[in-house]
Amino acid sequence: MELAKIEQLLDAYFEGETNLKDEKILRDYFLNENVPTHLLQYKPIFVGIEAAHKERFQQEINLPKPETAAFTNLKYIAVAILVLSFLVGGVYFSQSNELTPEEKEALAAFEESKKAMLLLSQNLNKGAERLTLVNQFGNAKDKVFE
Amino acid sequence: MNQVEFLEIVSPFKDKLYRLAKRILISNDEAEDAVQEVYLKLWKAKTNIKNYGNVEAFAMTMTKNFCLDRLKSKQASNLKLVHTNFPTSGxxxxxxxxxxxxxxxxxxxxxxxxxxxxxxxxxxxxxxxxxxxxxxxxxxxxxxxxxxxxxxxxxxxxxxxxxxxxxx
CATH class of the missing domain: 1.10.10.10 (Winged helix-like DNA-binding domain superfamily/Winged helix DNA-binding domain)
Known part of the structure; x- marks a missing residue:
C-alpha cells in the first residue's frame, strides 16, 4: 500500500469519513506493515482497537433452571392438599354447629343468668332515681336556711 | 422456545455485548454482571423474540441502556467507579x-x-x-x-x- 494513500485514509479516518473497507486497509497496514517513523504514533491506536476486539465473555450464560417434571407434579400435589384441607375443615366446622346436650344446657344457663343480671341492673337504676329525690330535699333545705 | 433454542439464537453475540458493557462500565466484573442481566431480560421476553427482527441489535441496545443506567445510579449514589482491571479475568x-x-x-x-x-x-x-x-x-x-x-x-x-x- 502506498504511503500517500495511507496518509489520505488516515485524514479521512479522523474526520469520520472512511467506510469499513478503508478502515480495514488502515488496520491491516498498521498491524502488519513496517510503519515509517512519522506514522508510528498512530500504530498503538489500531493495535489497541484490535486488542479490544479480542476480549471474550468468559462466563456461561445463566438462565433460570427449567422446571422439571417432578417439580410440576409437586405443584399439583400441593394444590390438591390445599383443596383437601379446606374440604376437611369445612366439614368439621359445619358439624360443630350442632350442639351437644351439655352445650345446650350451658347455653340455657347463660340466658337465665343474663336475665337475672338485667333485673338487677333495672332495680339498681330505680334506686338511683330515688337518690336524686333525696338530693332535692337537700337543695330545698339549703334554700330555707340561707 | 426452550433454553437450548434460545441459547442458539443469543449466544453468538455474547462477546459483543460483553465488550460493549465493558467499554461503558470499565470493570470486568460489572460488565459480566450486566451481560447476565441482559440475557435474563431477553429470556423473560423470549415469546416476543421473533418480533424483534434483529435480535442482536436489540440486545446491544438493551446492553447500552442497562449499562448507562448502572453508571447513572452509581453517580447518583456518589460511588466512585472502581477499576478492577487487574489481570484477574483478562x-x-x-x-x-x-x-x-x-x-x-x-x-x-x-x-x-x-x-x-x-x-x-x-x-x-x-x-x-x-x-x-x-x-x-x-x-x-x-x-x-x-x-x-x-x-x-x-x-x-x-x-x-x-x-x-x-x-x-
Missing amino acids: NIERNLEANEGVAMVLKILEDLPEQERIVIQLRDVEQLEFSEIAKILDSNETAIRVALSRARKKVRNLMIKKYNYGIG
Whole structure:
C-alpha cells in the first residue's frame, strides 16, 4: 500500500469519513506493515482497537433452571392438599354447629343468668332515681336556711 | 422456545455485548454482571423474540441502556467507579503491559465521555455499519459520524501528547 494513500485514509479516518473497507486497509497496514517513523504514533491506536476486539465473555450464560417434571407434579400435589384441607375443615366446622346436650344446657344457663343480671341492673337504676329525690330535699333545705 | 433454542439464537453475540458493557462500565466484573442481566431480560421476553427482527441489535441496545443506567445510579449514589482491571479475568491486560502505547490508548478510551466511548466501540472495535449503529443508538448517521470523528481526534491528540512526553 502506498504511503500517500495511507496518509489520505488516515485524514479521512479522523474526520469520520472512511467506510469499513478503508478502515480495514488502515488496520491491516498498521498491524502488519513496517510503519515509517512519522506514522508510528498512530500504530498503538489500531493495535489497541484490535486488542479490544479480542476480549471474550468468559462466563456461561445463566438462565433460570427449567422446571422439571417432578417439580410440576409437586405443584399439583400441593394444590390438591390445599383443596383437601379446606374440604376437611369445612366439614368439621359445619358439624360443630350442632350442639351437644351439655352445650345446650350451658347455653340455657347463660340466658337465665343474663336475665337475672338485667333485673338487677333495672332495680339498681330505680334506686338511683330515688337518690336524686333525696338530693332535692337537700337543695330545698339549703334554700330555707340561707 | 426452550433454553437450548434460545441459547442458539443469543449466544453468538455474547462477546459483543460483553465488550460493549465493558467499554461503558470499565470493570470486568460489572460488565459480566450486566451481560447476565441482559440475557435474563431477553429470556423473560423470549415469546416476543421473533418480533424483534434483529435480535442482536436489540440486545446491544438493551446492553447500552442497562449499562448507562448502572453508571447513572452509581453517580447518583456518589460511588466512585472502581477499576478492577487487574489481570484477574483478562489475559489481554497482561499482554498489553509489553506495549505501553496500547495500554495508553485503552486508558484514553476509558476517559472519554460515554457516548464517544460507545461509538468508538461500535465502529472501530465491532466494525458495524453506520446504519446499524444508528439503529442501536436510536440516532442518525450524521450525528454518529460527528461523534466518532470527535472521539477519534481526542484519542489521537491525547496519544500524540503522551507519546511525545512519555515513551516517545
